[in-house]
């Protein structure tokens with residue numbers, strides 16, 4: 001008996017010593033490997049507070065001290081931040097295969113969203129399959145061109161809706177707000193501490209998973225309606241064989257014999273379609289608003305845009321998408337706005353697939369990676385006079401945002417680059433078509449409030465009944481240049497007759513279906529002081545096949 005006891009004690013001691021040695025060895029290993037520099041962190045929380053309320057800015061400041069490759073510990077999550085064009089090229093070109101995974105975030109576990117998602121899903125055979133389907137079946141020049149007239153129609157419809165909503169709000173003497181999809185509000189505006197401190201996941205301390213679950217359920221239900229209608233059409237034999245769209249492709253897909261060998265599950269198809277809505281709506285509207293805001297601040301650039309439009313398009317017709325090639329200044333404005341205000345300043349965080357030697361530093365598997373596209377777009381090493389809005393810098397330059405020029409990466413680069421920059425361009429073009437239209441006259445007006453959020457350039461659009469004004473915190477340090485437009489609160493203001501702000505608002509919703517979604521989301525939001533007007537109410541009660549037609553784009 002005694003010998004058994006001493007055997008157990010000895011074994012226990014031996015195991016404990018072995019474990020301690022093992023842990024020490026691991027730490028020693030980490031210490032002997034060169035890690036990127038970074039600020040010291042607090043116990044448990046690490047560097048969470050170093051991010052501040054505007055992480056892209058805080059990180060840019062840290063770059064001054066620690067250089068373009070920075071290491072942070074956010075709770076238990078090792079994080080690396082890339083902040084120069086050179087380092088981004090190394091990461092997204094030379095080491096893309098090691099960094100093309102996404103970090104699984106807690107809110108995306110709701111309704112198994114992550115399993116069906118392209119944008120936040122893990123790098124996997126499923127991801128490869130859906131990505132390929134998007135490139136081959138959706139984001140083709142032909143598909144985008146074929147749907148030009150639909151976008152035109154949608155924009156016209158939106159202008160009407162906005163007019164109705166504004167009129168209704170004015171009649172009631174209230175302020176109306178058009179808020180972006182709350183689905184992404186929830187995700188993007190607030191960092192989730194449960195991602196950094198996994199033991200908090202159970203408690204969901206900020207209620208983010210709960211809110212996401214609620215909003216996601218509603219969104220998925222709406223999109224499921226589209227899918228069901230299409231399946232009904234199949235049953236009735238009403239589908240148009242020659243005019244297949246992306247939803248048809250997803251429903252009919254039966255595997256590619258390579259990465260995926262079966263049909264895509266119904267639940268995942270719904271997630272993919274939903275994702276196309278919200279990945280493309282706020283990004284595009286934020287980019288549009290920033291471009292307009294910069295132009296409003298730069299009357300000279302605005303004048304040039306108008307002159308170019310008048311010259312190429314003339315007074316009497318709307319801009320067509322085919323005009324875009326002949327509008328180099330307009331294209332330069334779009335690039336310049338995206339340089340200064342990338343819609344997703346830190347891109348979508350990557351996750352390291354394996355231990356990697358990156359620019360002489362050891363980056364361990366499962367490290368989260370931010371690429372600060374915002375800081376890179378303002379880096380004096382890449383850009384002359386980086387803080388000035390100067391579209392001319394792109395005239396005669398080959399620099400583009402398609403992922404090959406790492407000083408300009410608002411759409412990312414590499415395997416996980418945004419699936420679209422062509423459609424965005426088409427939408428921008430439509431925006432400019434609206435710019436050309438005469439702004440409504442009269443005493444009614446609106447205020448456009450752009451607020452930075454966690455990721456930096458999410459915006460809130462608000463309509464009021466006094467005058468057009470724009471509050472751009474980003475621009476306030478430079479507001480003295482525009483004193484004639486600055487009010488006592490530091491808001492930039494523009495008289496109704498001279499401002500195309502209303503037209504920008506008309507572009508805020510990319511598609512009526514998105515409008516339906518966002519109205520569904522915002523209807524019970526406490527800050528929303530405008531209730532759906534007659535027009536939006538009508539829109540929410542679509543006839544049975546209307547939703548499906550809209551997704552397809554009839």
Ligand code: HEM
Nearest residue numbers: 119279280283284287343344348411412413416418419424
């Ligand atoms: C101004 C417009 C847009 C901007 C600035 C933008 C920006 C981005 C960025 C920064 C990423 C992450 C790239 C990376 O990790 O390297 C991304 C990914 C993505 N975007 Fe966009 N985007 C825009 C429009 C759109 C549109 C219109 C759609 C769809 C219709 C879309 C769908 C997606 C999807 C599905 C992904 C995930 C790709 C993947 O992980 O494989 N985006 N976008």
